[in-house]
Amino acid sequence: MAWKGIIQEYRSYLPISDKTPVVTLNEGNTPLIHAPRLSELAHADVFLKFEGLNPTGSFKDRGMTLALSKAKEDGAKIVICASTGNTSAAAAAYAAKAGLRCVVLIPEGKIALGKLSQALIHHAKVIAIKGNFDVALTIIRELSSLESVAVVNSINPFRIEGQKTGAFEVCDQLGGKAPDYHVIPVGNAGNITAYWKGYKEYHQKGNISSRPVMLGFQAKGAAPIVLGKIVQKPETIATAIRIGNPAGWKTALAARDESGGKIDAVTDKEILKAYKWLAENEGIFAEPASASGVAGILKLARHKFFTKKQAGAKRSTVVCILTGHGLKDPDQAIKSSKKIHQVPANKEAVMKAMRG
Numbered sequence: 001m002a003w004k005g006i007i008q009e010y011r012s013y014l015p016i017s018d019k020t021p022v023v024t025l026n027e028g029n030t031p032l033i034h035a036p037r038l039s040e041l042a043h044a045d046v047f048l049k050f051e052g053l054n055p056t057g058s059f060k061d062r063g064m065t066l067a068l069s070k071a072k073e074d075g076a077k078i079v080i081c082a083s084t085g086n087t088s089a090a091a092a093a094y095a096a097k098a099g100l101r102c103v104v105l106i107p108e109g110k111i112a113l114g115k116l117s118q119a120l121i122h123h124a125k126v127i128a129i130k131g132n133f134d135v136a137l138t139i140i141r142e143l144s145s146l147e148s149v150a151v152v153n154s155i156n157p158f159r160i161e162g163q164k165t166g167a168f169e170v171c172d173q174l175g176g177k178a179p180d181y182h183v184i185p186v187g188n189a190g191n192i193t194a195y196w197k198g199y200k201e202y203h204q205k206g207n208i209s210s211r212p213v214m215l216g217f218q219a220k221g222a223a224p225i226v227l228g229k230i231v232q233k234p235e236t237i238a239t240a241i242r243i244g245n246p247a248g249w250k251t252a253l254a255a256r257d258e259s260g261g262k263i264d265a266v267t268d269k270e271i272l273k274a275y276k277w278l279a280e281n282e283g284i285f286a287e288p289a290s291a292s293g294v295a296g297i298l299k300l301a302r303h304k305f306f307t308k309k310q311a312g313a314k315r316s317t318v319v320c321i322l323t324g325h326g327l328k329d330p331d332q333a334i335k336s337s338k339k340i341h342q343v344p345a346n347k348e349a350v351m352k353a354m355r356g
């Protein structure tokens, strides 16, 4: 049977009725890819859920299919959001599909090129402010009471409802089991909230017999949850998690504490190293923010976090969410890589360069 998108596939778990117009681009059903080299380093069975393979290239599509379907059902004419990039790309695409107008508020100069091109080509009105994401979200909250307007940031509970289906898929793909550990980047903290909700619901329904330990990772320069206080000027190359005052702060702490997990920080250097390592060793091109989870696994692995004490004990299963596609941010990829070799147009010169 062909996949029909997360609303049709997980209908009974979602707040929709027969009256809800389903706005979908057949999101979800992303692959859970075994990562042999990462597994070796971590002393665990590591699987990467490549959410970059969603229709607009990030997990934001899972929430957006539900947010736009409900906005349309409720008679909204315009959807608005603040965005570090991927939310605006998803909102613009799903608004186009729904036939609604879309307005996105972005921090000037801090959006990856791929993401900006998506919002523009889907004909959203793109407004750049001289301020960061947190300021943009504050303005969006102030506009939320306007007539016929729906806010589609993750403060919209339907976003979380849609995103929780990622947890369902992970368990279904593992053959009806939850992983032992769930690793995830944390920015505005909507996704960690959503995954934990999804695991809890699947557990309550009896589809899985255990729940994972949740391990979230922020960038060191944008780590309010780790520090326990708002970061006024968040800074990181991982622009998708460059957030100093996450909307999902409390629910992220609940996910951490209820699961016995942790939320830690990784440096930009560690993120960039993991970003390249993943592309070179596992063949997966994810954006820098996504690599923060991989950087987190490598950091924990250095402290033998996943290593079993007893000899012969079964390895732990670790699922790491790769939240967005590397093509979103081509500038970063080129900056992080080897130079192109320029040679004269003849066989000898090419052979010399090949060997070098």
Ligand SMILES: *Cc1c(COP(=O)(O)O)cnc(C)c1O
Pocket: 058, 059, 060, 086, 087, 154, 185, 186, 187, 188, 189, 190, 191, 192, 240, 241, 287, 289, 290, 323, 324, 325
């Ligand atoms: C939005 C986003 C994040 C952060 O998710 P939150 O729900 O804000 O914590 C991480 N990576 C990518 C690629 C994103 O687009």
